[in-house]
Amino acid sequence: MKIHRFRGSYSFGFLSLLAIAQMAGCASQAGKSPNTELSRPETDGPVTPYAEPVTMTVWAGMNDVMRFASGESIDDNLHTRYMKSFLNLEFHNKWVADGGKIGEKIDLDISSNDLPDAVQVNVEQMSRLIKNGQVEDLTDVWNKYALPGLKANMGYQNRIAFTPATKSGRIFGIPLPSDMGNSIALMYIRKDWLRNLHRQVPRTTAELNELVHAFASQDPDGNGKKDTWGVAFEQAAEGGSVGLPGGMTMDALAAGFGVYPELWVSSPDGKLSYGTISDRMIPVLSMLKDWYDSGAIDPEFAIKDLNRVSKDVADGRIGIVFGPFHYPLWPLKDALKNNPNADWIVAPIPSVDGKPAVPKALPFSGSWVVVRSGYEHPEALIKALNVTYMMQANMGEPGKFWDEAGKGVYKDLSAHLYMKPYLFDSPVRNLQSGKEIHAALQSGDETKLVSTSARNIYANFIQSKDKLDAWTFRKIFDESELVLSSYPKLQYSAFFDAPTPEMLTKGEALARLEHEQLTRIIMGSPLDMFGRFKEKWVKLGGDAITREVNAWQQKQ
Numbered sequence: 132m133k134i135h136r137f138r139g140s141y142s143f144g145f146l147s148l149l150a151i152a153q154m155a156g157c158a159s160q161a162g163k164s165p166n167t168e169l170s171r172p173e174t175d176g177p178v179t180p181y182a183e184p185v186t187m188t189v190w191a192g193m194n195d196v197m198r199f200a201s202g203e204s205i206d207d208n209l210h211t212r213y214m215k216s217f218l219n220l221e222f223h224n225k226w227v228a229d230g231g232k233i234g235e236k237i238d239l240d241i242s243s244n245d246l247p248d249a250v251q252v253n254v255e256q257m258s259r260l261i262k263n264g265q266v267e268d269l270t271d272v273w274n275k276y277a278l279p280g281l282k283a284n285m286g287y288q289n290r291i292a293f294t295p296a297t298k299s300g301r302i303f304g305i306p307l308p309s310d311m312g313n314s315i316a317l318m319y320i321r322k323d324w325l326r327n328l329h330r331q332v333p334r335t336t337a338e339l340n341e342l343v344h345a346f347a348s349q350d351p352d353g354n355g356k357k358d359t360w361g362v363a364f365e366q367a368a369e370g371g372s373v374g375l376p377g378g379m380t381m382d383a384l385a386a387g388f389g390v391y392p393e394l395w396v397s398s399p400d401g402k403l404s405y406g407t408i409s410d411r412m413i414p415v416l417s418m419l420k421d422w423y424d425s426g427a428i429d430p431e432f433a434i435k436d437l438n439r440v441s442k443d444v445a446d447g448r449i450g451i452v453f454g455p456f457h458y459p460l461w462p463l464k465d466a467l468k469n470n471p472n473a474d475w476i477v478a479p480i481p482s483v484d485g486k487p488a489v490p491k492a493l494p495f496s497g498s499w500v501v502v503r504s505g506y507e508h509p510e511a512l513i514k515a516l517n518v519t520y521m522m523q524a525n526m527g528e529p530g531k532f533w534d535e536a537g538k539g540v541y542k543d544l545s546a547h548l549y550m551k552p553y554l555f556d557s558p559v560r561n562l563q564s565g566k567e568i569h570a571a572l573q574s575g576d577e578t579k580l581v582s583t584s585a586r587n588i589y590a591n592f593i594q595s596k597d598k599l600d601a602w603t604f605r606k607i608f609d610e611s612e613l614v615l616s617s618y619p620k621l622q623y624s625a626f627f628d629a630p631t632p633e634m635l636t637k638g639e640a641l642a643r644l645e646h647e648q649l650t651r652i653i654m655g656s657p658l659d660m661f662g663r664f665k666e667k668w669v670k671l672g673g674d675a676i677t678r679e680v681n682a683w684q685q686k687q
Contacts, residue, residue, distance in 0.1 A: 565612025
């Protein structure tokens with residue numbers, strides 16, 4: 132089994148659409164008026180400045196995308212200066228590291244009990260810190276100081292992201308959410324290939340199966356060569372880390388059959404079971420075996436990561452791609468760049484009966500910020516998060532500051548990446564922007580663009596003179612976000628706490644077992660090998676983990 136970790140928690144490898152919008156100007160929180168002002172009361176309030184300077188140490192990450200204005204650095208920049216001027220809160224980086232080294236350095240800080248004042252951590256690290264009594268109880272300062280909009284942002288979907296950070300009803304960590312759509316599969320289909328083969332968008336898995344075969348065998352690009360595959364399929368999710376073969380293609384196909392590999396789901400008896408070992412995986416694997424045997428997917432998928440498969444997409448060799456809402460930005464844009472006819476249709480994932488599928492979804496928050504035990508001003512964290520939220524929501528003085536910064540020297544510098552204390556996103560900002568942009572494009576009425584985010588994306592990208600940019604952002608916000616919002620339900624894991632002891636000791640070995648056995652079945656081993664895989668999974672630790680997960684459920 133796989134212990135899900137937040138994708139990009141420390142590496143800063145993915146630029147969200149919010150980030151791109153911020154390069155052109157501040158993004159607004161959905162439902163908030165851009166003119167909303169928050170007064171700063173003289174008494175101690177959510178953004179009341181300190182009478183005397185307060186210092187907070189944090190860690191900072193660096194990557195190749197970061198750029199600084201002349202004279203600025205990771206230690207001294209617009210964010211550190213603004214927090215000082217607005218709150219009288221001075222941020223100092225206890226240490227700076229590149230993305231790949233951050234987790235290791237945090238682990239070292241935990242083991243030596245030498246933490247920054249505020250630390251962004253993953254769920255395993257947070258669990259250790261809480262257990263060891265190394266972090267402050269933030270319940271009271273969160274309740275007192277957090278702005279309503281910040282509470283709504285962090286508390287999306289019934290405060291589910293607070294669950295791993297809550298012990299005995301007390302809050303020890305504040306979630307740092309990302310876009311809720313990052314893990315949810317949409318179906319992208321080459322529009323010109325559909326037209327060439329006189330096919331329709333598939334609504335059922337049977338229709339999908341027929342289309343995958345047709346794209347692989349009926350020369351959809353009309354070049355007279357057998358050089359296409361029906362659907363993108365890579366060695367595993369997350370660019371080749373341990374996971375299930377196929378990445379989002381596996382997730383999407385399985386969801387169409389009503390099964391959810393790598394998730395803990397409720398069984399008819401009320402207990403939690405692990406989706407990968409469900410017998411409902413058998414028809415999924417059977418279809419994938421057929422695709423492999425017939426050449427409908429790349430026969431070398433087992434040695435190709437997402438980057439290599441994306442190059443095949445860009446080169447016009449693949450007709451169907453399952454991926455999140457931002458895939459038009461990469462890799463679909465590259466396909467259109469190489470071939471002006473390579474337009475894509477966005478559609479929901481198919482299901483067995485043609486009814487709306489329920490896609491698999493991973494947590495939208497996989498990192499939290501905690502405060503070291505003994506720090507004198509735990510409320511300073513909440514105040515700083517309020518200011519960051521106000522910047523993003525275009526509220527009050529911070530909103531005005533960030534909006535003006537985004538139009539000036541910082542416009543193309545990705546300055547959001549080093550916000551203090553740590554960067555977070557709205558889970559639904561892009562979804563809301565998509566609804567507004569779709570309404571404006573359909574009606575021709577730009578007054579439908581209510582939020583600053585939607586207006587900035589519309590003005591700077593949808594209406595861009597660069598045809599590729601205009602196509603990309605219209606595809607995302609007029610089509611992908613619309614399909615994403617059409618899903619009536621999402622399937623999250625029913626277990627959403629820190630890894631259990633057995634998961635920590637056996638989880639990675641079970642994940643390798645899953646990947647190896649399912650890959651072998653797809654590539655030629657008999658289908659009845661699935662039963663032997665299940666038995667081995669249970670014997671090698673799956674049974675013990677299942678007991679722990681169900682014991683956790685009984686305490687909820």
